[in-house]
Amino acid sequence: MTTTETVAAFAPVTGFDVERIRADFPILSRRLDGDRPLVYLDSANTSHKPEQVINALSEHYALHNANVARAVHQLGAEATAAFEAARDKVAAFIGARARDEVIFTKNASEALNLVANTLSWARGDLEVGEGDEVVITEMEHHSNIVPWQLLTERKGATLRWFGLTDEGRLDLSDIDELINDRTKVVSLTWVSNMLGTINPVADIARRAHEVGALVVVDASQAVPQLPVDVAALGADLVAFTGHKLVGPTGIGVLWGRSEVLDALPPFLGGGEMIETVTMARSTYARAPHKFEAGTPPIAQAVGLGAAIDYLSAIGMDKVAAHEQAITAYALSRLREVDGLTILGPAEAVDRGGAISFELAGVHPHDVSQILDSLGIAVRAGHHCAKPAHHRFGVQSSTRASFYVYTTPGEVDALIDGLDQTKRFFKVA
Amino acid sequence: MDMQALYQEIILDHYKSPHHAGLREPFEAEVHHVNPTCGDEVTLRVHVEGGLVCDISYDAEGCSISQASTSVLADLLIGKPIEDANEIHQKFVELMQGRGQVEPDEEILEDGIAFAGVAKFPARIKCALLGWMAWKDATVRAVTDLEAKI
Numbered sequence: 293m294t295t296t297e298t299v300a301a302f303a304p305v306t307g308f309d310v311e312r313i314r315a316d317f318p319i320l321s322r323r324l325d326g327d328r329p330l331v332y333l334d335s336a337n338t339s340h341k342p343e344q345v346i347n348a349l350s351e352h353y354a355l356h357n358a359n360v361a362r363a364v365h366q367l368g369a370e371a372t373a374a375f376e377a378a379r380d381k382v383a384a385f386i387g388a389r390a391r392d393e394v395i396f397t398k399n400a401s402e403a404l405n406l407v408a409n410t411l412s413w414a415r416g417d418l419e420v421g422e423g424d425e426v427v428i429t430e431m432e433h434h435s436n437i438v439p440w441q442l443l444t445e446r447k448g449a450t451l452r453w454f455g456l457t458d459e460g461r462l463d464l465s466d467i468d469e470l471i472n473d474r475t476k477v478v479s480l481t482w483v484s485n486m487l488g489t490i491n492p493v494a495d496i497a498r499r500a501h502e503v504g505a506l507v508v509v510d511a512s513q514a515v516p517q518l519p520v521d522v523a524a525l526g527a528d529l530v531a532f533t534g535h536k537l538v539g540p541t542g543i544g545v546l547w548g549r550s551e552v553l554d555a556l557p558p559f560l561g562g563g564e565m566i567e568t569v570t571m572a573r574s575t576y577a578r579a580p581h582k583f584e585a586g587t588p589p590i591a592q593a594v595g596l597g598a599a600i601d602y603l604s605a606i607g608m609d610k611v612a613a614h615e616q617a618i619t620a621y622a623l624s625r626l627r628e629v630d631g632l633t634i635l636g637p638a639e640a641v642d643r644g645g646a647i648s649f650e651l652a653g654v655h656p657h658d659v660s661q662i663l664d665s666l667g668i669a670v671r672a673g674h675h676c677a678k679p680a681h682h683r684f685g686v687q688s689s690t691r692a693s694f695y696v697y698t699t700p701g702e703v704d705a706l707i708d709g710l711d712q713t714k715r716f717f718k719v720a
Numbered sequence: 721m722d723m724q725a726l727y728q729e730i731i732l733d734h735y736k737s738p739h740h741a742g743l744r745e746p747f748e749a750e751v752h753h754v755n756p757t758c759g760d761e762v763t764l765r766v767h768v769e770g771g772l773v774c775d776i777s778y779d780a781e782g783c784s785i786s787q788a789s790t791s792v793l794a795d796l797l798i799g800k801p802i803e804d805a806n807e808i809h810q811k812f813v814e815l816m817q818g819r820g821q822v823e824p825d826e827e828i829l830e831d832g833i834a835f836a837g838v839a840k841f842p843a844r845i846k847c848a849l850l851g852w853m854a855w856k857d858a859t860v861r862a863v864t865d866l867e868a869k870i
Contacts, residue, residue: 656783657760657784657844658783661844662723665723674759
């Protein structure tokens with residue numbers, strides 16, 4: 293070729309030391325079978341945990357373990373203080389107006405199901421009934437599709453959705469028809485876990501509020517990689533999970549505007565969600581406890597608090613800038629690979645750090661199997677987004693995703709691994 | 721992990737040119753099986769007559785392991801008495817679930833022995849069994865329907 297092609301270059305973020313960050317993550321220095329170093333490109337699936345989070349979990353169990361909000365003893369007071377301090381950290385991290393707007397769940401799926409279920413029991417303004425409509429999008433994770441299918445099926449309501457453009461963006465051309473006077477709920481992902489697309493949540497929320505609909509946002513991929521201000525987002529309810537933002541598994545968050553949380557009925561019944569109980573009936577605590585029946589994930593909440601401290605110390609603006617830089621570099625390198633097709637936006641504009649792709653002639657399972665033999669961990673399959681795959685005429689894809697500890701060298705390892713994969717399957 | 725042990729040439733050959741592929745008439749039962757974790761799918765038809773597996777036809781989408789395994793299944797079982805086919809099926813399932821400890825019998829499994837290495841990769845065993853489970857399901861249905869008509 294005689295054209296002057298620009299060679300892909302990585303643009304590091306000033307004041308962001310990826311090697312120093314990597315040193316905090318013990319798992320990144322382990323060796324895999326065959327004494328291979330780990331190249332972990334599956335952070336959209338789950339992120340790794342820094343020592344600070346692992347130590348917080350271990351210290352909680354070693355020194356402060358007790359049940360919360362019901363023990364008078366010193367350990368009970370310490371555990372309760374730590375658990376509620378984690379709520380304060382989450383509230384500050386996402387810009388909630390009040391700590392009571394933060395509900396702990398076990399994951400984002402439970403948070404979304406909490407909303408869909410309580411809506412199915414709601415009466416009055418929030419009630420969803422026959423003839424009403426719920427609007428989602430074609431790029432949702434199954435956890436933001438199935439709960440709404442269940443709700444609309446149970447209530448005789450209609451489920452509708454935004455389609456996608458060929459580039460992998462929401463097709464908003466029919467927004468005024470799709471979101472109409474019958475719309476009760478609009479639920480969408482902020483950042484797609486498959487296509488990487490960042491959606492214009494505020495614009496859609498504005499239209500939804502014009503018709504009086506509730507706006508629910510799946511922020512599972514957004515909170516780990518973007519500075520978040522829920523008050524400015526325009527949503528009424530926001531769900532995310534701890535384990536994708538260097539926190540433990542088993543802890544998720546539902547944020548809701550106080551007025552909405554007050555209007556929703558309780559979710560699970562049990563301990564801690566009540567005000568008083570008689571044999572005939574009960575009255576309920578106010579949010580957040582109204583939605584937190586039973587012993588909550590205490591140590592996990594403490595671990596999530598430590599994760600938030602960790603990310604805040606780096607600075608979410610820098611986390612986002614690194615994600616952007618590594619994604620731009622990966623996109624430019626992947627575009628050079630013959631036979632590779634990126635599903636979703638091919639440029640790092642309004643785009644998160646998950647890149648799904650197809651490699652002609654090699655099935656994603658086989659791609660990921662060969663990559664795994666080289667120590668490179670990616671995800672293969674439908675990534676719990678079957679409808680989005682169907683939209684692009686594919687059954688599955690390979691996905692590489694990045695986080696604070698991802699280096700350009702790991703992206704280079706992926707590119708080499710893809711070349712080896714093609715040679716192995718004789719498609720090079 | 722040794723990729724050559726997993727991806728034997730026989731598997732890659734069957735993957736590139738699957739035998740007996742496509743859906744055909746006649747058939748007594750058709751089933752659709754999916755692997756929900758990865759999305760691999762197969763639609764499989766069986767034609768049985770006089771106690772024989774007369775035809776196995778299929779439309780499959782998935783990885784090399786699931787595609788090749790379905791191709792080998794069709795090769796092995798078409799033309800066999802149902803009883804023998806069931807025995808081969810049993811042997812193949814045992815091989816896959818044997819964690820790499822089961823010595824495959826080439827007399828019975830022929831090209832199927834190439835999948836011995838798959839048993840060491842827990843995530844891929846379901847891929848290898850997709851077509852086989854579909855065949856079993858379809859055959860049970862076909863035989864049950866035939867018996868019901870007698």
